[in-house]
Amino acid sequence: MVETTGFKRQPSGCDHCPPESANNVIISEDGTSRTNQIITNVQINVDEESHAASGHSYVPLYQQKEDHPLRLIFAGEYFDEFVKIHGCWRFKQRDIRHLLVGGLSAHFKNPQAATTHAL
Numbered sequence: 001m002v003e004t005t006g007f008k009r010q011p012s013g014c015d016h017c018p019p020e021s022a023n024n025v026i027i028s029e030d031g032t033s034r035t036n037q038i039i040t041n042v043q044i045n046v047d048e049e050s051h052a053a054s055g056h057s058y059v060p061l062y063q064q065k066e067d068h069p070l071r072l073i074f075a076g077e078y079f080d081e082f083v084k085i086h087g088c089w090r091f092k093q094r095d096i097r098h099l100l101v102g103g104l105s106a107h108f109k110n111p112q113a114a115t116t117h118a119l
Helices: 019-024 111-117
Strands: 035-037 040-047 052-065 068-085 088-101
Touching: 052 088
Parallel strands: none
Antiparallel strands: 035 052, 040 052, 052 068, 068 088
């Protein structure tokens, strides 16, 4: 099990809703951004001796809104580092790299700012 408590995002990466652009995300009436990210092709390499691990995965981010059909708006990769503390694995770092960025106009109030700083 990996716990995310205390996880600090590194400047080189971001989540699809990083703290610095959280106010830029368009929130729908249901209180969500109407997105779904799916983590795929997860590979984790564990070094029990050093209590460390590294991981790699792909992340497509989908969005569906009333006026927008279901569509892929972002595709990227996660490069993770984990550390084992008191028998529990925790994130140490997550680097998020974007491969493809689609139409973000229904996700961000200012898409240009989001792609310049966050993605």
